Amino acid sequence: MMMEKAERTEAGQTGHVARSDDGANPIAPQPDIPETGPAKRRLESRRKLMEAARRLFVERGYHATRPQDISREAGVGHGTFYLHFDDKLDCFLAFGDEAASELDVIIAAHLVSVQTLDDAVLEMLRGIFEYSRKNPGVLAAALTDISVLSTGEEVDRVVPADRWSLGWGRFLAEMQAKGHVAPDVDTTLAGYLIVGAIRQGGAYASLNGLDRDSTIEAMAKLFVRALK
Amino acid sequence: MMMEKAERTEAGQTGHVARSDDGANPIAPQPDIPETGPAKRRLESRRKLMEAARRLFVERGYHATRPQDISREAGVGHGTFYLHFDDKLDCFLAFGDEAASELDVIIAAHLVSVQTLDDAVLEMLRGIFEYSRKNPGVLAAALTDISVLSTGEEVDRVVPADRWSLGWGRFLAEMQAKGHVAPDVDTTLAGYLIVGAIRQGGAYASLNGLDRDSTIEAMAKLFVRALK
């Protein structure tokens, strides 16, 4: 049955946006972006849909955003939405992946030449807050707990929060290898704790209009103390 | 808005369970439980509904649980649901409050005679994990992000996560006053960070089947280090 469904589903769907390597990484393989023809139209539609989806998911949240809202906001027909996404959840996850990729780029840029743990943590937080300032609400929306969204099926999808948690974990492990993090720290667990802390702390800070720089410093101080 | 809603409801709405004094205060005022009469029936219905709601919210999540499911699971008529709750969200928040109160009691018991910050953090975490073990899934469900639930309107209702964050903040402030927490720590922010860390870390631990005791110790160590 699922096969049949898959068979009858429109082709499209190159999956969730190809990760862009540019930014910190100078030499990016140029994916052949067609300048004309149907493929160009297709890409344009997808871009319009992604932008509209981001806008609406951020503004209204997942459940208050309907596929037809996204289509209208994008200026394409309702059916076009389903030409590019399997369903609403697929669209949301694509949005989350996109945000994750963008943030990765920013953080990579911030980490380019840091040496100490203090700097690294500070720069990571700065990267996150910079992204949040430029893209208000995007991280909060992208971090939405997927288990609340799905109706029991696709719990196996990797959610951005996990991806970032593991990223922090790997980073901390490197730092630990260099002696910057105490040897008794479970770096993977710490990665998860930090992401959780950032999510909740960020929400608190933005809700209560806290000063960004002092929040960053306060958080960095706590994290660094915990890890050293 | 909430006023308007309250006005719409005729029935005597016990509303959201009487709050224990917040935070870590263990003793909740005992409401007088009638032994007979219609009031008893009413309370029984409510109890059955609350139990059913908890079961279903935990098993299926908020969106996959319909008021009708709760009523059926409770063995009462569908209309009875709206005799006890303004709407579905009200019911969910009542569930969250109930869980919060139960957890408060447990934590209070754990804190009865601790003296040091180390012990306090450790015992708090032990309390949380004990509750999680006895009530699997309840905390995760109760901590569900409210913004994901509402359809854009009622973001003003207090969510358990904030309540606990503030509780931790107050507790840390007390500890700071006694000199157990470094004076440069923003205790409110730290409270939020810790709750966020616990949420994400707890999910990680339960998902990956980590040993409870060592997780608690690892988390406690990190928190204490950060705060001292």
Added chain:
Amino acid sequence: MMMEKAERTEAGQTGHVARSDDGANPIAPQPDIPETGPAKRRLESRRKLMEAARRLFVERGYHATRPQDISREAGVGHGTFYLHFDDKLDCFLAFGDEAASELDVIIAAHLVSVQTLDDAVLEMLRGIFEYSRKNPGVLAAALTDISVLSTGEEVDRVVPADRWSLGWGRFLAEMQAKGHVAPDVDTTLAGYLIVGAIRQGGAYASLNGLDRDSTIEAMAKLFVRALK
């Protein structure tokens, strides 16, 4: 998954209309039809829906009839439709079953005191055409090939055409036992052939406005000759 769905489906659905035994059978067990209360409302809604469904399935056919058309025609809300039927196909099958039961009653009445094969075939056809006259289009609609309707799932449902074919087969077997049908006739196959012939022949007769009585006689003559 199907379990889950079943669990979340509304109760209702006593299945396809209880066969009415009255008509030829004098002593019918009186099912307790409630005269008041919600059960009565429920029954009334179902009856209104069944009548509307019959009207529309006959007038427009299966695919051109939408559940909401049936609801509107019945004068009930759209949701009420799904309180009484799992889905559109379920409603159509209930309609088919109802028609089958009604026809059974009529045919049974026609067969009450026939002795010869000639009379039996003639009376059966008279019963069928009488029903068709009183309920124009109903048989044609009810005989709609189910395989054309379903989307590949529930092919195991017994379709009216099969039910009638088997009925004819049994009847012919009885007649064969009494020596009224040639011993070399495969009565089951003959049952199917006759139903197929009636369906196609009936359509032809009604389309070309043939005289009913002479058509019946012509068909009866052919059937009897084939069987003797």
Added chain:
Amino acid sequence: MMMEKAERTEAGQTGHVARSDDGANPIAPQPDIPETGPAKRRLESRRKLMEAARRLFVERGYHATRPQDISREAGVGHGTFYLHFDDKLDCFLAFGDEAASELDVIIAAHLVSVQTLDDAVLEMLRGIFEYSRKNPGVLAAALTDISVLSTGEEVDRVVPADRWSLGWGRFLAEMQAKGHVAPDVDTTLAGYLIVGAIRQGGAYASLNGLDRDSTIEAMAKLFVRALK
């Protein structure tokens, strides 16, 4: 209505395959097939579409087959479908016509030198079953009731079942003229009855895995008896 539709179509629409003279006449006029050039491409596309349509209509049925599925299966662009067919129903009818023509050829071959009614009926049935064996499911699909397909509009198009019924009728009339069929038989009606019987009986036989030869003989015996 068909005129209007035809006007809408610019392309030179070969339309429904040139009909062989109807009924049992075997020889169809040979359309000149171009060996090269754009006309050849056109014919190739059409052939690919027809083959794909047959495969899918047989496998999935009319409603579960989308024009896009046919195009993809045929390996041509989706738009090409509408270069060759007015709409989906037009394509289905073309498929039915094609099957009818093929069957006509086979039956004509079977009838080449029969003399008696018994032989004729037997050979016709043999032709039908031979075709069914070589093209499983095609007849069942082609015989799909048109009224179930259309959404209320185009009931005026000729359906294969009628075409075959009339063919049988003409054949029986010839036989009647030669004295092989009883003079009191309404040959047109009998033609319809036989096609109906074959359809229903064939379905029964294939569903229950009946032996082909004995089924043919049983059916032939009944038909011949009825007609003599």
Added chain:
DNA sequence: GATGAATGAGCGTTCATTCAT
């Protein structure tokens, strides 16, 4: 002639909530 992305009316269905009993 061929393409395939785009279209949007319309589909079948759900579910939070109401209200007559």
Added chain:
DNA sequence: CATGAATGAACGCTCATTCAT
């Protein structure tokens, strides 16, 4: 106080058809 049948706006999604390239 409790009931549960009824409601209908709104949902996510489909697909026969069009048209710019």
